[in-house]
Amino acid sequence: MELRLALVASARICALAVVGCAASITVAVAGEYPDRPIRIVTPFPAGSATDIVARPIAAKLSEKWSQPVVVDNRSGAGGTISAEIVAKSPPDGHTLLIGATGPNTVNPALIKSMPYDSVRAFAPVTILATNNLLLTVPLSLPVTSVKELIELAHSKPGHLRYGSSGIGAMPHLAGELFKAMARVDIVHVPYKGSPQYVVDLLSGRIDMVIGAAGPVLPHVKVGRLRLLAVSAAARDPALPNVPTMGEEGVPGYEVIGWYGLLAPAGTPAAVIKKLHAEVARILAQPDLKAIYVSGGLEAIASSSPAEFGALIQTDRDKWAKVIKAANIRIE
Numbered sequence: 001m002e003l004r005l006a007l008v009a010s011a012r013i014c015a016l017a018v019v020g021c022a023a024s025i026t027v028a029v030a031g032e033y034p035d036r037p038i039r040i041v042t043p044f045p046a047g048s049a050t051d052i053v054a055r056p057i058a059a060k061l062s063e064k065w066s067q068p069v070v071v072d073n074r075s076g077a078g079g080t081i082s083a084e085i086v087a088k089s090p091p092d093g094h095t096l097l098i099g100a101t102g103p104n105t106v107n108p109a110l111i112k113s114m115p116y117d118s119v120r121a122f123a124p125v126t127i128l129a130t131n132n133l134l135l136t137v138p139l140s141l142p143v144t145s146v147k148e149l150i151e152l153a154h155s156k157p158g159h160l161r162y163g164s165s166g167i168g169a170m171p172h173l174a175g176e177l178f179k180a181m182a183r184v185d186i187v188h189v190p191y192k193g194s195p196q197y198v199v200d201l202l203s204g205r206i207d208m209v210i211g212a213a214g215p216v217l218p219h220v221k222v223g224r225l226r227l228l229a230v231s232a233a234a235r236d237p238a239l240p241n242v243p244t245m246g247e248e249g250v251p252g253y254e255v256i257g258w259y260g261l262l263a264p265a266g267t268p269a270a271v272i273k274k275l276h277a278e279v280a281r282i283l284a285q286p287d288l289k290a291i292y293v294s295g296g297l298e299a300i301a302s303s304s305p306a307e308f309g310a311l312i313q314t315d316r317d318k319w320a321k322v323i324k325a326a327n328i329r330i331e
Helices: 002-032 049-065 077-087 101-110 146-155 170-182 194-203 213-221 269-283 286-294 305-326
Strands: 038-042 069-073 095-100 122-138 161-164 187-190 208-212 225-230 256-264
Touching: 038 049, 038 077, 049 069, 049 095, 049 122, 049 213, 049 256, 049 269, 049 286, 077 095, 077 101, 077 122, 077 256, 095 101, 095 122, 101 170, 101 256, 101 305, 122 146, 122 170, 122 194, 122 213, 122 269, 122 305, 146 225, 161 170, 161 194, 170 187, 170 208, 170 305, 194 208, 194 213, 208 213, 213 225, 256 269, 256 305, 269 286
Parallel strands: 038 069, 038 095, 161 187, 161 208
Antiparallel strands: 095 256, 122 208, 122 225, 122 256
8 A cells, every 4th residue: 555655656656757847848939939030931922922922021130130131032832832842841930830811721722732831730820811802804904993893794704814822722712702793704813913914904904803912002002003902891990981892883702801810739838938039029010000001901919829820710600601612723
């Protein structure tokens, strides 16, 4: 009996020692992080909305932590390439992903054999920004409103073309939703990213895009593109004179994009906490907010990792229903 009690007591002491050591290791990891350069992988090319989101944060993190923070643009496969890179990276907080609706909530419904689980493969850090999408057309297209665009599409079935940054990306889903709700026959033209579709939109090789404001708004402001509507249910405070799609004859239409920061699953909680705290501090800074506003984005400084994780799951369920209803497929 005495031997058994001694063994139980010894086991308890060892367990407490293990817990104590684990706590010490966690604290040490948080204290040392980052101890080398950080790579932030973005799913779309330089100049795209994810790039606009990533670069100011990378610069400020580098300044704060005295470590290089590099933005690595890895476009392709609707963002799956970049997400897979991060999902399979060591979970130490030194390789991060700018998550977006496409790679994190849409692709699971489009791709049969995903190389990662969009929920389980990542540790959410925080939502970074949200944005309304803008419906823009080239000046050469003879329309000045969404209603006129719909009328033109009805008069020429299969003639108008809309661009996107890839199959399953938000401009694609936004275009398909418009196609279904406005009952128009328009043709999808996918590109590798927004810089490419903007070139063709300016030249009139495509007829419309429902995409992030950042790539197109500068051209709207100088009169090279025509802005017809915003994708939200309510008017954008930054563009108060621009109607919503609902106001323009597509009632119930609403698409809002988001961008967030994720780490590989298994990244220590202390590292996530430290990273979240610093990024939240950066997002609250007036100069960062101004940079985002100029790109058509709204900085979100109050999102917790749990809230971001819930958004990913909710959007994943939402877009799966839309994709099934629209019979969207990826080859």
